[in-house]
Every structure is written in C-alpha cells, then in structure tokens.
Amino acid sequence: MSKKNQTVTRREFMQRSIVASASVGSSLAAGIAVASPPKDADFLTIDPWTKTQRQNFPNPDYGIPSSYEKLVTRLKYANGSRTPLQKLHGIITPSGLHFERHHGGIPEINPDLHRLVIHGLVDEPMIFTMDDIVRLPAVSQIHFLECSGNTFAELKKRTWATVQETHGLLSCCEWTGVRLSTLLDRCGVKPDARWVLAEGADSAVMTRSIPIDKAMNDVIVAYSQNGEMLRPEQGYPLRLFIPGFEGNMSVKWLRRLKLGTEPWQTREETSAYTDLGADGKALQFTFVMGVKSVITSPSAVMKLSKPGFYEISGIAWTGSGKIRRVEVSVDGGKSWEDAILEGPIMDRCLTRFRLPWQWNGDSATILSRATDSTGDVQPTLESVIKARSSNSYYHNNAIQPWLVASNGEVSNAR
C-alpha cells in the first residue's frame, strides 16, 4: 500500500529530517549524497568546458538564449502564437516569447513618421509624434495581457495538450508609456464624451470602443515593453495597454483616438469578441478578464521520473484587481490547500503560486483555484458551460485539471 499523496508544508520541507529520510532512505528526493566528493584539485579538470579558454564574445551585442534552449519558442497558429508558459518561471514573460494575435499581419512602421491623432469630442484636437509622447510623464507597470479566446477550445471538449496550447494566449511584461488620461487632459475632454474609439495602423485597421471611465483611469499609451521599445508584433512604436481588459482592446500600432457619445459598434466588438449566453443572446461587451489560474508544473506533457518531492507551481491572475488566494487540490477537488503566493502581489499582474508536494506514485488529479481581491472565485468548467450557449467561445476561465498517471506521465484531464 502506498502512502497517501500529500502536500508538504514549507516548514516540513525545511526540516532536514524529512528530506534526508526521503533522500537517503529511498532515493526519492533531489540530489545524491556522496561519501567521497571530488577533491579540490579534481575540479580543475572535471568539466570539459573548464579546460578551454573561451572567446569573450561568441555572443552578439544583443544576447540570445543558449542553443540548448532552442525548443523554447512561441507556438504559431493561423493568426498568432502562444507563450510556452510551462517552460517559464516567475511572472515576467520575455518579450521574444510574448503571445501574438494579428488581425491583418504585422505592419512595419517607421517611428519617425508615426503619428497619434486625438480628436472628436475634445476641446482641442491634437497630433502627437513619438518624440512628443516620450517627453511626457510616464508610468511603468507590470501587467498581464490575455486574449479573450485563451483556453476557448477546452470549453467544448478536451482539445489541447500543453499549457502553451490551453493557456498560452497569456503573457506578463513591464509596460511603459503615458497615461491615456494625460493625453486626454491635454486635449480637454468635452462633458458629453462617454466613449473612446482606438484605431490601429495595421491593414485590418483594428478598432475598439473603450468606456471613458476606464480611459481616464489606468490605461497606458505604451511605447516600451520590458524596458526596451515595443516589439513589432506588440504594436511598435505605440499601442494601447488596458490593464485587466480582454487583450484585443489594447489596440496595437495605435494611431487614432476619437471621443464620442456612444460605442462605435465596430466589427471586432459586434461580429467578434461577443459572448453568447445560454439564452442565445449575445452579450456585446465583456471587457474584464475573469479570475483564473493554471498549474504550470507539473503539467501536460511532462513526465515525473519517479515518486518523491515536487513543487507544484503555477500562475494566477484577474482583470479585477489582485490575486488574494490560490488553493491547490491533489485529489481531483475533494480537498484543497492554500498555496504560497509569491510577492509582491501586483494589480492586474500574474501572481506565482507554489506548494510543496510529496508524490507517492499513485495517479493524482491536480487542480488550482484562484480567488481575487473582489471575492470572485475561479469557476468550475461545469458552471462556465452552464452559463453559456454551445456556441460560446470567449472568456473561459474554468479550473484546469491535470492528471498525473502512476507512470509519471501528465496529461490534460479536462
């Protein structure tokens, strides 16, 4: 009879007695005890790479990953690509691995020729160059961005395998730019302005309508991602960034903002990006991304080499504020335990959670369930499906189960 699968408190883990008994007693834990470690001098010749004086600069002026990591890439699909979340650590997504979604390809914009026009219901229409914008007071914030179509296929049936496939339309970077309110204040917002139309300079002329309250609150007209200028596929040289709202509203290659009294009913907020309810009626606007989490390790299609200690680790996020709690179950949802949240817990930002786990070698279904600062709790798949029509597509924030089989293979247990 194997022992019950159980999570391990951090304190228990730190008590060496537990670790040592696992390690020495049954060779289950990480690291191998050695009676006679190498002598100091042995180390001078132990590794082949130590024996060779290397060039200082085989690496370029702009560094790239090790050749051993060449399989850590975005995964392309028809109109975008997904982030390899199961291969990443912490909360920051490197810009080169940020997910993409294009509606008309990636324009190649000369920043010296790019202009942002603000017009409509303003006291004074204005045109801004990139130089104008970079001179203004800036903010830098670390925020997640999630496509409303993230995890969509899993609503209907088990479709994908890895976290990159199921949840990879999600990334998290530091974004720098000017508050949209700073620009709107400069132009003077007329009292009857209730909505802002944002338009991209791509060939799809991507357009979305944004409520004025949100526009005047925390929206960023961003030119920088993770310290450097935006990547082309992220809207170079200028994009909107709307913290917590569905990704497509953060219009890339931003060239125009028009203020008006009503939403514009653009293609991307009528024929697309609307949610069908169970009653067959479409809810046009679902701006805010729901509270959500996913375990990134262990996750499909990893393989646990042997029973023993593993850290369960994942990410949680919400469009409504901060993550307050993440619970983890290793028994398919029968019992739950609070994971450790890694700080600082930031607003509309990924939060990394961790929980020590002693895997006994039996099959186990592992789940995570997030709660945010408004009290919203991540729903089960059943409850999400129940609230939607069968043609529903967007905003699937359901709990994601992974099955750890007794042979160590991990798979999607949706």
Added chain:
Amino acid sequence: MSKKNQTVTRREFMQRSIVASASVGSSLAAGIAVASPPKDADFLTIDPWTKTQRQNFPNPDYGIPSSYEKLVTRLKYANGSRTPLQKLHGIITPSGLHFERHHGGIPEINPDLHRLVIHGLVDEPMIFTMDDIVRLPAVSQIHFLECSGNTFAELKKRTWATVQETHGLLSCCEWTGVRLSTLLDRCGVKPDARWVLAEGADSAVMTRSIPIDKAMNDVIVAYSQNGEMLRPEQGYPLRLFIPGFEGNMSVKWLRRLKLGTEPWQTREETSAYTDLGADGKALQFTFVMGVKSVITSPSAVMKLSKPGFYEISGIAWTGSGKIRRVEVSVDGGKSWEDAILEGPIMDRCLTRFRLPWQWNGDSATILSRATDSTGDVQPTLESVIKARSSNSYYHNNAIQPWLVASNGEVSNAR
C-alpha cells in the same frame, strides 16, 4: 530675461491650463493642436503601412526588436559589455541587454552534464543535477546586479559620455532559483562552517568566499532570468545570485560550493576586488553595493530640441534594502526637490524615479541623490574621493551631474 528653470508638480502638469498655455501660447510642450483633424475616412489611406496586407509571420518563433531599434545594444569592452540604460524605460532589463563581465570567456555548458557539488563542512556532501535543482522549492525575485567597477573611471576624471558608459555595468531582472539555504539545509551545515566558497565552471574558475550568514539568508542558486533559462553569458545553466552584493560574487556557471571556517583568499578577493583606503591600506571585503542613483533622461549625449516640458527620469538602487527617497536638483545642487518614486518599491531592486521639469532654455546642471531604507545617503564625488587612495577603483556611488547646455546638448558634468 528667461524664467527660472523650475520643476513642475504633477498636479500642476495635470491642470490643463498650464499645459495649454505652454502648448498654445509658446509651442513649448509636446503635441501640436490642429484646427481641422483628418476625417475618419482619411485614416484609411493616411499611413503607407495600412494599405498593405502584411504576412502574419515575418517575425521568428522567438521575437526580436524592430529593425529601427538596431542601435539599442550592449556596448562591448575588453572583458564585458554595458547596458544602454539611457535607452531603457521602467526597471526591467531585457536579458539580451544585461551587462556582462567575464574572467575567462563564456563556457558552453551542456545542462544535462552539469553538476553542482556541495561539500566541505557539511554532514552529507551532495551532487545535484539540473533536474534535481529545478524540482526543489523555488523563489522568483526582481533584483538589480551591479559590477563593483561600475562608474570606476569617473573617480579620477571625466572619462565617459553616456549613462551606458558611466553606469552601464548595472542591470535588473527577475531571477528564479532555489534558495542556497534550501540546498545547504539538505546537506546539513556543520556548526563551525562560517564561509562558503563558490566556484564557476568557466576557464577562469572564478571563485569567491561568501559569509555563511548571507548564504543562509537571501542568496539564490538561479537557473532562470526574466522567466526563461539563464543566458549563456549570465551563467547558463546555473549561477549564484547574491542580492545587493557586488556583481562578481554572484558566481556564474556555478559548479561547486564548499563550506569552511575562513575565507579562501582567492585571486578575485585579494589581487582584485579590494578597495584601497586613503591610508593606503586595502579593505579586502566590500560586499554591499552602496546607495546610488543616476538620471537616465535627460542625460549625455541627448539633445533637447527646444525649451519646454521634460520629465526628468532615472533609476536608484541600494545593496542595503529599499530606496526610500530620491531628490533631484536642476541648479547644480543648490536646491533639491523630492522625485516621485514608482512602486512597488522592492528590496535590492531598481526603483524608477520621475520629476516633471519645465526647462527655460538656460544651461542647467541636473543631479539626483538617493537615500535608502537604512538612512544611507548617496555621497558627493568629493566625499568618495576623500575617503579613498588615488589608486582606488571600485564602489564609486557618487552623485552624477549632467549639464544641459543652452543649446539643449547634454553632457557629463563630472
């Protein structure tokens, strides 16, 4: 007579009256008011890039910066390269632009063959594979790393021009790995162990001694930088990361940790990385990086195109805790004003500071002065020099002045 150069409170800036008077009255501020903005339909043909349907994927699986940003690179010198801080925003340094310092070139290590050995004064010497280490409880923290030689040449005379040259041996990333204390706890630290020798697998066999109290506190055995595995030049696949300590102690390509009773007196802590005092005696260990700041914009060799509004922006950091305050002077240090610190203010991490400034077109010397949570205040260059011998080299954390000339050209005013 021109108006006095003055900083602008954020509240003043937000009051459109001030901005409008600057903009409309004298065309000094950013953005141009237009009486007749383009009509909606005009925008469909206004930009050349809008007229062309683009490929969805001219960009690679692993994204790269825009071709318009190809001059934003590291700046190489004999044994390393510097980060272009004056071209970066926020606090995160992209991994491809993290500064480098090598003592024997960059080894190319196969992670499957890499081992970490812990031995010496431990109950149980152990060998860890990379798989062993990644399974253990992890932490992710955003920390700066600074070479103790950063800004060294400016101690003697004005030497360099840009922030990249004067301060570019400084970067800030999210680092993920196992606490060193977790590994040491697993091996069991003997009571008489006071120091830890860390050794790299590069051809220089870089070695440094670390006090046991620090080793058991916040040191990370790191495998990840900004979410992905370490870059080769940052120690792939494993490095030490010692928050707040001089950069060279965060030994890269880490393969060995040995516990002992005394420091090892290695080459890199005797013949190098020691500070000569004014009395001619060398201080062997100066582990902690002092409180320091630098204005990154405006900075040499930028050129302000015309008088008007500019945001003064920069970064501050300390090896002793958190940044508590940054003061800015626009009159060569005669008067100071508190800059706005951008949160969250994290431990041993860059903090971005900002201050609105109305430049009247007169020459102005701008400075920043940081204070940390221990009460340490960034010193003047005069006081740093006074405390050192003329052969002193490391740990120059002096206040950095930039001169904005009346023609808008910015230069190093050391």
